[in-house]
Amino acid sequence: MTTSSDGTVEIREVGPRDGLQNEATLPVEQRVALIDALSGTGLQAIEAASFVHPLAIPPMAGSSEVMAQIDRAPGVRYRVLVPNERGAHDALAAGADEIEVVMSISETHNIKNIKMMPDESVEQIIGLAALARAASKPVEAILSTAFGCVFEGDVDPDRVAMYAKRVLDEAGVDTLSFGDTSGMATPRVVNELLDSLDAVGIAPDTVAMHFHNTRNTGLANILLCLQRGVRRFDASIGGLGGCPYSPGATGNVPTEDVVHMVNDLGYDTGIDLEALIAAGHFAEELIGRELPSQVLRAGPRTRTVAAD
Amino acid sequence: MTTSSDGTVEIREVGPRDGLQNEATLPVEQRVALIDALSGTGLQAIEAASFVHPLAIPPMAGSSEVMAQIDRAPGVRYRVLVPNERGAHDALAAGADEIEVVMSISETHNIKNIKMMPDESVEQIIGLAALARAASKPVEAILSTAFGCVFEGDVDPDRVAMYAKRVLDEAGVDTLSFGDTSGMATPRVVNELLDSLDAVGIAPDTVAMHFHNTRNTGLANILLCLQRGVRRFDASIGGLGGCPYSPGATGNVPTEDVVHMVNDLGYDTGIDLEALIAAGHFAEELIGRELPSQVLRAGPRTRTVAAD
Numbered sequence: 001m002t003t004s005s006d007g008t009v010e011i012r013e014v015g016p017r018d019g020l021q022n023e024a025t026l027p028v029e030q031r032v033a034l035i036d037a038l039s040g041t042g043l044q045a046i047e048a049a050s051f052v053h054p055l056a057i058p059p060m061a062g063s064s065e066v067m068a069q070i071d072r073a074p075g076v077r078y079r080v081l082v083p084n085e086r087g088a089h090d091a092l093a094a095g096a097d098e099i100e101v102v103m104s105i106s107e108t109h110n111i112k113n114i115k116m117m118p119d120e121s122v123e124q125i126i127g128l129a130a131l132a133r134a135a136s137k138p139v140e141a142i143l144s145t146a147f148g149c150v151f152e153g154d155v156d157p158d159r160v161a162m163y164a165k166r167v168l169d170e171a172g173v174d175t176l177s178f179g180d181t182s183g184m185a186t187p188r189v190v191n192e193l194l195d196s197l198d199a200v201g202i203a204p205d206t207v208a209m210h211f212h213n214t215r216n217t218g219l220a221n222i223l224l225c226l227q228r229g230v231r232r233f234d235a236s237i238g239g240l241g242g243c244p245y246s247p248g249a250t251g252n253v254p255t256e257d258v259v260h261m262v263n264d265l266g267y268d269t270g271i272d273l274e275a276l277i278a279a280g281h282f283a284e285e286l287i288g289r290e291l292p293s294q295v296l297r298a299g300p301r302t303r304t305v306a307a308d
Numbered sequence: 309m310t311t312s313s314d315g316t317v318e319i320r321e322v323g324p325r326d327g328l329q330n331e332a333t334l335p336v337e338q339r340v341a342l343i344d345a346l347s348g349t350g351l352q353a354i355e356a357a358s359f360v361h362p363l364a365i366p367p368m369a370g371s372s373e374v375m376a377q378i379d380r381a382p383g384v385r386y387r388v389l390v391p392n393e394r395g396a397h398d399a400l401a402a403g404a405d406e407i408e409v410v411m412s413i414s415e416t417h418n419i420k421n422i423k424m425m426p427d428e429s430v431e432q433i434i435g436l437a438a439l440a441r442a443a444s445k446p447v448e449a450i451l452s453t454a455f456g457c458v459f460e461g462d463v464d465p466d467r468v469a470m471y472a473k474r475v476l477d478e479a480g481v482d483t484l485s486f487g488d489t490s491g492m493a494t495p496r497v498v499n500e501l502l503d504s505l506d507a508v509g510i511a512p513d514t515v516a517m518h519f520h521n522t523r524n525t526g527l528a529n530i531l532l533c534l535q536r537g538v539r540r541f542d543a544s545i546g547g548l549g550g551c552p553y554s555p556g557a558t559g560n561v562p563t564e565d566v567v568h569m570v571n572d573l574g575y576d577t578g579i580d581l582e583a584l585i586a587a588g589h590f591a592e593e594l595i596g597r598e599l600p601s602q603v604l605r606a607g608p609r610t611r612t613v614a615a616d
Contacts (some may be wrong), residue, residue, distance in 0.1 A: 133344040151615040184609040186572045187531055192477050215609060216521070216565035216602040219528040223495055234338060248598075249606040257524035264494045290556075294524040302491040307416050307459040 009267040010232045012045040012208065013038050013261055015283065017060070017081055019240030019252060021050065023287060025059040032069045037279040038237060039073035042271040043255075047100070047234075048078040051087035055215050079140075083114065084124070088131045100131040101125050101173075102142040105160050106149035109181065113144070122127040122166050138174040141167040142210070146185030146193060157189075157196035164207075165200045174209050177234065180221075183214020183249065189226045194228050204229035205238035211253050213239065213292070218253035219261055227264065233258060238280045238291030254293030256280050260300055273300055317575040318540045319567055320353040320516065321346050325389055325589060327367070327548030327560060329358065331595060338594050340377045343588040346545060347381035349578040351563075355542075356386040359395035370424070375402035387448075391422065396436050400443045407440040409433050409481070410450040413468050414457035417489065430474050437479040446482040449475040450518070454501060456492025465497075465504035472515075473508045474523070480594035484515050485542065490521040490528075491522020491557065495532045502536050512537035519561050521547065521600070527569055534573065541566060546588040546599030562601030564588050568608055581608055 008202040016035050020026060035048050048070065052279075054061030063080070070078065080096035082088045091099060103121030104110035110118050125141055132139035145152075146160045160178070167173050178193065194204055209225050209232070211218045222233055236252035259271045273295075324343045334342075345355050356378065362369030371388070378386065386421060388404035390396040399407055411429030412418035418426050433449055440447035453460075454468045469485070475481050486501065502512055517533050517540070519526045529543055544560035567579045581603075588604040 023432065112615065136494055147561065148609060150613055153610065153612050183606060186569055186609065188573050189609075211526070212603060214570055214606045216527055216562065217569050219524055220531040220569065223528040250602055254524065260523055261494055261525050261528065267494050294522060294558055298491060298522045301456060301497075304461045305458055307420065 006269065008231065009226070009262050009269050010044060011255060011262065011269050011271060012047065012079070012232065012234050013043045013237060013255055014047040014234045014252060015237035015240040015255070016211070017047040017050050018234075019236040021059050022241045022251065023059060025061070026286060027067045028062045028069065031066050032284060034237075034279075034286060035066070035078075036071045037282050039071070039076045041275040041279055042269070044075055044270060045077045045079055045098075048080060049094075050081035050083070051090040051094070051245050052081075052083050064090060064094045067096065082128065085127065085131065088128050092131070092135045092137060094220045097136065099128070099137055099139045100142055100230055101128045101139060101248045102179075103163070103167075103303070104144040104149070104181070105155050106145040106150040106152045106164055109145045109149050112151070118163060122163065122170060122180045125167050125173065126171040128247040129173050133172070140175040140177055141171065141173040142177045142179050143167075144179040144181045146178035147180045147189045148182060150182035150184070157193040158199075160193055161196035161202065164197060164202055168202070176202070177210050177232075178207060179210045183210055183212035183251070185221050186215070186217050187220050190221045190224050191228070194230075205231050206231035208234060210234035213250045215255045219257060222253070222258060222261070226262070226267070233262075235259070237276070238296055240259045240283055240287065240291055250292045254280075254291070254296065256293045260295045264301070268280070315575065316539065317534070317570050317577050317578050318352060319563060319570065319579060320355065320387070320540065320542050321351045321545060321563055322355040322518070322542045322560060323545035323563070325355040325358050326542075327544040328367050329365050330549045331367060333369070334594060336370045336373045336377065339374050341589075342545075342591060342594060343374070344379045345590050347379070347384045349583040349587055350577070352383055352578065353385045353387055353406075356388060357402075358389035358391070359402070360389075360391050360396040362399055364574040372398060372402045375404065388434065392432070393435065393439065396439045398443060399417050400402040400439070404445065407436070407445055407447045409436045409447060409448055410452055410487075411475075412452040412457070412489070413463050413471055413473070413477055414453040414460045416459040417453045417457050420459070426471060430471065430478060433475050433481065437481050441480065448483040448485055448516070449479065449481040450485045450487050451475075453490045454486035455488045455497045456490060458490035458492070465501040466507075468501055469504035469508045469510065472505060472510055476510070484510070484597075485518050485540075486515060487518045488520045491520035491559070494523070494525050495528050498529045499536070500534050502533070502538075513539050516540035516542060518542035519559045522559045527565060529568060530561070530569070534570070534575070541570075542556040543567070545584070546591045546601045546604055548591055548595065558600045562588075562599070562604065563587065564601045564603040567601045572609070
């Protein structure tokens with residue numbers, strides 16, 4: 001089994017968008033300050049905002065101002081989620097480096113979340129990808145409920161792979177990511193999805209994985225993915241963002257914890273863990289409560305104390 | 309890589325001893341009630357008490373009464389930690405099914421914890437194992453700081469393996485467990501220890517692993533161990549018991565979370581997760597606060613909700 005280093009792993013920060021959208025609304029200047037704190041840690045990809053209707057997701061109102069005010073760090077890609085054409089135009093006008101579009105594999109979840117059948121979502125993604133391509137910006141398709149749906153239960157991994165192949169082939173998206181929307185991924189489920197992706201010719205080193213830690217399997221899932229060759233993972237500073245389906249439960253895997261383990265395994269993430277921990281404490285100050293990252297509490301395993 | 313089932317995994321509950329010893333003292337009848345709740349879940353091994361001096365660890369005072377009052381479930385082994393000969397006599401008199409003895413691999417930690425050099429601890433374990441053998445009870449040596457020491461930092465895995473071999477050969481202990489005393493185990497460190505154990509002829513399926521979740525790697529460590537053939541793990545109901553070295557940080561891996569992942573991987577633990585979750589909620593009532601188990605909050609991944 002592979003537990004030693006074989007190269008580079010990209011950890012993509014999602015706190016300023018995916019994390020904050022489930023929190024009380026922060027003022028634009030605080031969102032900007034958080035993004036700027038994160039861009040100084042060595043992170044190379046930050047999900048900075050989404051261009052959704054402000055009445056639908058109030059914490060993301062003012063995303064144009066956020067994008068205008070951030071201090072753009074060299075080498076950092078500022079990624080933006082868009083739900084529709086209007087959002088894509090706004091995001092491109094605001095200077096997004098990459099566009100993210102989303103659909104759920106679960107019919108029930110897709111209808112509840114974006115009021116479309118999955119096949120309609122594929123059509124929409126075709127249009128949005130064309131817009132991004134016309135602006136010479138990469139586009140990523142996020143496939144939600146890829147490891148299970150809180151309404152439907154298990155989601156067939158072959159169905160996930162089928163939609164993954166369709167958005168690659170029909171929409172020509174540049175990258176794919178797979179979302180553990182309701183925290184149902186376990187190493188078994190992840191393994192099965194990677195098998196199904198293999199079967200349609202989608203290699204592990206071309207995809208990104210977005211895990212939640214709702215049932216404490218987040219880092220075990222990432223370990224399994226590393227062993228199978230996945231090299232891109234989403235994570236949220238401090239573990240920002242709860243699980244909307246389980247009150248009190250944890251959402252996204254904490255960036256500090258992911259970087260701590262992945263760095264320790266010998267992979268090159270380019271991220272300075274101590275700087276990241278400082279950013280995590282800053283996020284806690286902004287949010288006004290303790291966040292679930294364990295490394296934020298305990299520090300890295302190299303942190304010793306005096307014997308007396 | 310192995311992620312599918314190949315047999316039976318034993319999860320050993322440590323909450324009533326290792327968990328409670330770091331909490332405010334509970335009355336004997338509540339400790340008994342917790343043990344009895346756990347013995348109805350399918351768990352086959354429960355660390356029920358320790359026979360230490362009541363002034364040293366007040367929450368473990370009255371362990372003879374605890375052992376006398378529990379309702380012994382068929383097929384459950386009630387395990388007891390002893391620090392010395394006096395404790396071993398008391399534990400055997402109280403009807404312990406198995407005796408646990410402990411030493412730290414880290415010199416600094418061993419001196420601080422039990423005021424002996426590691427070589428003196430080996431001598432002590434020889435004596436304690438002889439007492440257990442004379443009473444026809446199995447004895448387990450717990451090797452603490454096996455994945456790092458909060459005072460000394462990294463601990464050489466070959467040194468851990470050397471002491472493991474010595475207590476096996478010289479003391480004739482029946483089983484070994486390796487303690488992640490200050491939460492420094494990562495999949496890399498675990499892998500290295502398993503290599504060192506292999507090198508001295510100690511096979512993975514003969515040992516037990518005791519992980520903390522201090523840095524969120526607890527279940528990743530267990531996944532790696534399963535892949536390498538380890539089949540016995542300690543866990544604590546709800547994640548009871550903090551990390552004494554990192555205020556506010558998590559200690560033991562939560563039993564609910566471990567059983568959830570291990571069952572999902574297809575191994576047979578014999579444990580009913582819903583009964584375990586009920587025991588976890590009972591532990592929260594006794595302790596009077598929320599415990600860190602994620603599955604206790606979110607339920608198993610199979611728990612769906614109605615779409616409307």
